[in-house]
Amino acid sequence: MTRERRLSLLKMLPGLAVSGFFIWWTYVRVGPSGKRGFDAAAFRGLHVAGPMWIVGVLLFGVAGYTMRCYRSYAMLRSRGAKFSVCARVFMTSLAANNVLPLRIGDVMRIFNYAGDVNATPSIVLSTVILEKLLDVFALAVLFVTTMQFSVRVSAHVRTLAEIGLAISVAGLLVMVFGAQTLAGPLEKLFAKSANAKVKKIEHWVMLALDCVRQIGVAGTLMLVLYSAVAWVCECLMYVSIAKAIGLTSAPVGPWQATAEANLSFLIPSSPGGIGPFELACKDAMTRASASPAASAIYGLLVHVWLIAGITLVGGVLFLAHRVHLARRRPLLEEIETLPVELP
Numbered sequence: 001m002t003r004e005r006r007l008s009l010l011k012m013l014p015g016l017a018v019s020g021f022f023i024w025w026t027y028v029r030v031g032p033s034g035k036r037g038f039d040a041a042a043f044r045g046l047h048v049a050g051p052m053w054i055v056g057v058l059l060f061g062v063a064g065y066t067m068r069c070y071r072s073y074a075m076l077r078s079r080g081a082k083f084s085v086c087a088r089v090f091m092t093s094l095a096a097n098n099v100l101p102l103r104i105g106d107v108m109r110i111f112n113y114a115g116d117v118n119a120t121p122s123i124v125l126s127t128v129i130l131e132k133l134l135d136v137f138a139l140a141v142l143f144v145t146t147m148q149f150s151v152r153v154s155a156h157v158r159t160l161a162e163i164g165l166a167i168s169v170a171g172l173l174v175m176v177f178g179a180q181t182l183a184g185p186l187e188k189l190f191a192k193s194a195n196a197k198v199k200k201i202e203h204w205v206m207l208a209l210d211c212v213r214q215i216g217v218a219g220t221l222m223l224v225l226y227s228a229v230a231w232v233c234e235c236l237m238y239v240s241i242a243k244a245i246g247l248t249s250a251p252v253g254p255w256q257a258t259a260e261a262n263l264s265f266l267i268p269s270s271p272g273g274i275g276p277f278e279l280a281c282k283d284a285m286t287r288a289s290a291s292p293a294a295s296a297i298y299g300l301l302v303h304v305w306l307i308a309g310i311t312l313v314g315g316v317l318f319l320a321h322r323v324h325l326a327r328r329r330p331l332l333e334e335i336e337t338l339p340v341e342l343p
Helices: 003-010 012-028 042-043 051-081 082-097 105-110 121-147 155-190 197-242 253-267 276-287 292-324 333-337
Strands: none
Touching: 012 121, 012 276, 012 292, 051 082, 051 121, 051 197, 051 292, 082 105, 082 292, 105 121, 121 155, 121 197, 121 253, 155 197, 197 253, 197 292, 253 276, 253 292, 276 292
């Protein structure tokens, strides 16, 4: 293992500390009621209250991630990429992100699998950046919309959320319709700084704009639609899990939990977003009048399901591909060849 790679692994320690803090706050800390977040009695009482909702969990989960795979394919099909290959690469990267530090799944997707989709690492990086922007936009819309139906949100927080949504919408519209003319002014703005990190941000922004320009306005709007469908399916999966375990809350609860929990991935933490995800789920469901103890268990259950399901599917696709190509190179050795920095 090289010195650079050892230093990179050391960088995951703050993330582990963040996850540890959130786990403590959510499940170990004694709250104002005098009880810990994790209620052993409530956990022992966990049971399947609606077996048919398990079918919904599976169907909506498959539909949502299939749509996200198709979105990835839509951004790369002009390069001659196949849907099956894009789906394998996308799910493999998600699985790697769940079990490996420093978002290595995304790095592998950019470098190791760029050739699989007939693209260069820079092109794949531009699609990853655009994908993240679309997800943040969709989740911001979902979060603000569900906030309007929540009675336990202060007017100040609701106003801040609406301002955030307005900024997201404006940014998306500018990116979609102004990508052609936006590059010049941004280059002049970035040219005012000689900071290396600013230059790196400039490079990534220009890659995203170039990706939008190549896809076109109609294609980018379709990507927005694919993102909306994918996240609606994700919401319905959260609803199905709540119904399956008989968790009672306001109807908006699972929808807001979807937005809040997935936005929590923006907080640097351990692989899989362990800690912030559970607290976000609990917070959203408690705000929707669900029991705090049941909400904490719900967040844990949803996260276990997502990590196990995605890791299993991505891992199977990864292993099947390696067997198909008769590769025998260990994964850790493959990771060792990854560059330290993004292109």
